[in-house]
Amino acid sequence: MSRFTLSDKAFDRLNLIFVLLVTLIIIYPLIFVISASISDPQAVNSGEMWLWPVDITFDGFVRVFQNEAIWTGYRNTIIYTVVGVLIHLFILLPAAYALSRKELMAKKAFMWFILFTMLFNGGLIPTYLVVKNLGMVDTMWSIVIPGVVGAWSVLVARTFFQQTIPDQLVEASKIDGASDFYLFLKVVLPLSLPIIAVMALFHAVALWNQYFNALIYLSDEKLFPLQLILRQILILNEVSADSAATAAGAAQSFSDQVKTASLVKYAVIIVSALPLLIVYPFLQRFFVKGVLIGSVKE
Amino acid sequence: MAVVKSVKRKGNSKIAKSFKQNWQLYIFLLPAITYFFVFHYIPMYGIQIAFKDYYANLGMFGSPLVGFEHFERFFDSYYFWRLLKNTLILNAYNLLLFPLPIIFALSLNELRNGAFKKWSQTLTYAPHFISVVVVVGMLVAFLDPNTGLINHVVRLFGMEPIHFLTSPEWFRHIFVWSGQWQSLGWGTIIYLAALAGVNPELHEAAKVDGATRFQRIIHINIPTILPTIIILFILNIGNFMQIGFEKVLLMQNNLNSETSDIIQTFVYETGLLEGQYSFAAAIGLFESLINIVLLVTVNQIARKVSNNSLW
Numbered sequence: 001m002s003r004f005t006l007s008d009k010a011f012d013r014l015n016l017i018f019v020l021l022v023t024l025i026i027i028y029p030l031i032f033v034i035s036a037s038i039s040d041p042q043a044v045n046s047g048e049m050w051l052w053p054v055d056i057t058f059d060g061f062v063r064v065f066q067n068e069a070i071w072t073g074y075r076n077t078i079i080y081t082v083v084g085v086l087i088h089l090f091i092l093l094p095a096a097y098a099l100s101r102k103e104l105m106a107k108k109a110f111m112w113f114i115l116f117t118m119l120f121n122g123g124l125i126p127t128y129l130v131v132k133n134l135g136m137v138d139t140m141w142s143i144v145i146p147g148v149v150g151a152w153s154v155l156v157a158r159t160f161f162q163q164t165i166p167d168q169l170v171e172a173s174k175i176d177g178a179s180d181f182y183l184f185l186k187v188v189l190p191l192s193l194p195i196i197a198v199m200a201l202f203h204a205v206a207l208w209n210q211y212f213n214a215l216i217y218l219s220d221e222k223l224f225p226l227q228l229i230l231r232q233i234l235i236l237n238e239v240s241a242d243s244a245a246t247a248a249g250a251a252q253s254f255s256d257q258v259k260t261a262s263l264v265k266y267a268v269i270i271v272s273a274l275p276l277l278i279v280y281p282f283l284q285r286f287f288v289k290g291v292l293i294g295s296v297k298e
Numbered sequence: 299m300a301v302v303k304s305v306k307r308k309g310n311s312k313i314a315k316s317f318k319q320n321w322q323l324y325i326f327l328l329p330a331i332t333y334f335f336v337f338h339y340i341p342m343y344g345i346q347i348a349f350k351d352y353y354a355n356l357g358m359f360g361s362p363l364v365g366f367e368h369f370e371r372f373f374d375s376y377y378f379w380r381l382l383k384n385t386l387i388l389n390a391y392n393l394l395l396f397p398l399p400i401i402f403a404l405s406l407n408e409l410r411n412g413a414f415k416k417w418s419q420t421l422t423y424a425p426h427f428i429s430v431v432v433v434v435g436m437l438v439a440f441l442d443p444n445t446g447l448i449n450h451v452v453r454l455f456g457m458e459p460i461h462f463l464t465s466p467e468w469f470r471h472i473f474v475w476s477g478q479w480q481s482l483g484w485g486t487i488i489y490l491a492a493l494a495g496v497n498p499e500l501h502e503a504a505k506v507d508g509a510t511r512f513q514r515i516i517h518i519n520i521p522t523i524l525p526t527i528i529i530l531f532i533l534n535i536g537n538f539m540q541i542g543f544e545k546v547l548l549m550q551n552n553l554n555s556e557t558s559d560i561i562q563t564f565v566y567e568t569g570l571l572e573g574q575y576s577f578a579a580a581i582g583l584f585e586s587l588i589n590i591v592l593l594v595t596v597n598q599i600a601r602k603v604s605n606n607s608l609w
Contacts, residue, residue, distance in 0.1 A: 011511045015408050022402060023418045026425060026479060029436060032447065036439075047450030095330030098323040105316060110327060114334055119536075120590060122341025123582035124562070125569045129347075130340050146337055149330060180322035209429035212544045216570055227431045234435025235548055265439055269432050276427045281420050291487045 030277075037061070037266035041259040044266070060267030063260060070268065072222065073229035080225055081207045084144040088203045089196065091149045096157030097184055100165065111158075118151040128216060142217035143207075143225065153199055156294045160195040161188070198290035201283055205276060226272055233268055237261070348580035361576075368580035377559070385560040385585075388546075391474050396534060398478060399485030400527060404515055406486060407493045422483025434548040437476055438463065464553035473549060473558075477542060488530065492523040528606040536593040536608075561585045 031051065036044045040055035048054055064070055098104055099111060121127070127146065136142040165188055173183050189196070211227035218224060280287070317324075348368060350361040372378055402422075409415040425433075440447050441462040449459040462468045500518045509517070543562040550558040561581060569578025601607035 008511045012408070012410065015405055016411075016414075019402075019405050019409060019414075019418055022405075022482070023421050026483060027421045029440070029479070030424065032440075033436065045445035047447065050447065050450075091329045091333055094326035098326035101320075101323055103316065103320045104323050104327075105313065105320075110331070113331065117334055117338040119593070120342065120586060121338055122343075122345055123579065123586060124565055125575050125579040125582055126341035126344030126347065127337065128570060129344055129575065130337065134336075145333075149333055151334075154330065180320065180326070184326070205427060209427075209431075211429070211431050212547075216566075227429055230429075230431045230435060231548065234431065235438055262439075262445065265435070269435060273428050273432055277424055280424065280427050284420060284423065287423075288487055291484075292491050 033266055033269050037263075037270045041262045045262055057263075060263035060265075061271070063264050064267045064271055067264070069221070069224075069229050069232075070226070070271070073224055073226035074271075076223060077208060077226040080140060080143050081204050083140070084148065084207045085200050085204050087144060087148050088153075089200060092153055092157055092199060093189070093192070093196065094184065095149075096154050097161050097165075097188055099154065099158045100161035101170070102167070114151050114154050131217060137217050138220050138223065140223065143210075143213050146213060147206075152294060153202070156290065157195055157199060159293055160192065164191060164195075194286070194289065195293075197283075198286050198293070201286055202290055208276060230268060230272055234265060345579060345583055347576050348583045350576055352576040352579075364576075368577045369584065371577065372581050372584065377564070380556075381559055381561050381564055384557055385562075387557075388470055388473065388560060391470055392477065392542075393534060395474065395478050396531060399482055400489055400523075402482055403486035403489035403493065404519060407490060407519070408511065408515070419483065419486075422486075424483070425480040426484035428480065430542075430545045430548060433476060433480060434545060437472060437549070441472070461553075463549065464551060466554050466556040466558070469549065469554045469557045473542065473546065477545070488526060489523055492526040493519060496522045524604070525606045528600050528604055529608065532593070532596050532600055532608055535596040536589070 035049060035051065035053045037060050038056050038058060039049045039053045040057055043049040043054035099107060104110070122130075131137065131142055131146055136145065169187065170183065173187060178187075209227065211225070211231055214223075214225050214228045215231075218228070344358060347358060347361065349363060349365060350358075351364050352358070352361045356362075406415055406418065409418075439445075441449070443449055443459040443461050448462070452459055460468070462472060496519055501514055504514050504518060543560070543566075546558055546560055547563050547566065550563060562585065565578045565582045565585070568574045568581070597607045
């Protein structure tokens with residue numbers, strides 16, 4: 001018997017070490033980026049800085065905040081996210097509620113109409129042509145409207161309504177003469193704040209992080225969201241001209257520019273990702289809830 | 299005749315009555331149905347350009363029909379096998395790592411220290427919230443041959459720095475493992491919830507029989523979450539061909555295209571960059587069809603073997 005308890009203890013230790021190791025591996029790149037963003041670029045590029053900041057400097061952030069394009073991108077992303085989430089909720093919530101009500105005729109047909117889009121879609125080119133023919137190219141709507149609601153969200157929200165809004169409540173309100181509009185706005189929505197939060201958060205994260213729609217639909221730089229600007233800076237290595245110009249005037253050596261570029265890189269990652277990373281631990285339970293409601297099979 | 303008529307009228311009036319009482323519900327549905335119709339069903343209808351030579355000025359109807367010409371051109375082209383191979387290998391590699399979140403979830407579930415478990419979860423979920431652009435940007439920075447962290451380590455071992463992002467032989471590893479870095483923690487959520495449903499009496503009984511922790515995981519925990527595993531596996535297959543195309547596009551360059559050229563990036567290039575709409579739509583359709591066939595097959599197999607399936 002004692003042999004078993006001993007091996008259980010060993011198991012516990014090994015398991016703890018395993019989880020610790022995985023956690024450290026996952027978190028290390030993030031710590032590195034944070035440290036690099038406030039370290040001297042020389043130390044970062046030479047490999048001297050590998051965990052904690054070396055020769056702390058906030059130059060990177062100063063350069064980022066001086067960069068016109070990043071500001072515009074930031075503003076655009078905020079606008080797209082807010083508008084996108086509002087339209088998302090406006091389309092999603094009433095539909096999911098209607099689909100959760102047994103009085104709705106042809107409910108199955110409506111549901112299939114929506115769910116079929118999970119299985120099959122027109123693909124990139126036909127979708128692009130529709131957006132183009134609607135005149136949405138190079139407008140905010142090309143970012144906000146395509147993909148505004150997914151079949152998965154409808155399924156999740158409908159499941160939530162089915163589980164939380166009792167039939168008796170609906171029937172009682174109807175007998176009292178309440179209309180569906182009134183019922184939905186005054187009774188159902190106040191009871192549904194968790195699902196509204198979940199859906200809004202998921203969609204906000206998706207909008208904040210997406211770049212592909214912007215890449216294919218936008219050519220006007222004034223409309224670029226943050227992710228496209230990030231792509232230019234981080235991947236295409238184009239630190240836009242104005243940041244170099246404002247940095248130190250015309251007399252800037254090449255090595256200085258390289259230094260600036262690497263400094264800006266890490267700072268811009270922080271500036272773009274930090275809002276989500278800071279907010280998310282507080283909202284973690286909502287996100288987890290969203291994943292779990294979504295995994296309930298009928 | 300009269301009976302039939304009256305029954306029919308009665309049926310109609312029932313529908314009419316229900317509609318009269320609940321018409322507002324249909325208004326609720328209207329925006330969603332309109333959206334799905336315009337942005338999903340019209341594009342499905344638009345797939346017909348794959349069988350036509352689409353000219354913008356002729357429109358979808360006016361463009362001449364060419365049958366399977368685009369498909370034949372694609373199948374006969376020298377890059378067809380390369381694209382298919384790259385797409386399949388990349389996704390199969392990704393699928394190979396499917397057990398990792400399960401293992402991590404089983405591990406987290408065994409932790410006795412609740413606070414540590416919570417911390418570990420919060421920290422490992424975090425990369426899920428980072429955009430692909432930033433992830434690829436981080437890869438560019440970390441893997442830089444001169445200034446990147448990884449190559450400093452490589453040099454420590456006395457080796458020449460490796461040009462990771464421009465080498466075809468490195469592309470798949472970098473793509474798949476950076477994806478795992480982002481999704482490992484997040485992927486445990488559903489399994490952890492399923493593990494919470496394990497019957498504690500089973501564990502008690504197994505303990506009495508002298509089973510070790512490890513044995514109990516294998517014989518109690520895993521069988522309990524097996525239905526969840528199967529469903530998620532099917533869903534993974536369902537996305538088989540379309541995982542991470544946006545990331546591939548960001549990681550792709552002329553030097554690594556030998557392995558990074560996949561069907562979807564090719565659709566993007568030929569369709570949107572070169573304007574060969576019909577040709578690209580045909581390739582896209584080919585890809586969707588493979589996807590559906592895979593999904594239906596796996597679902598069918600799962601239903602036969604285990605009684606767990608999506609439908």
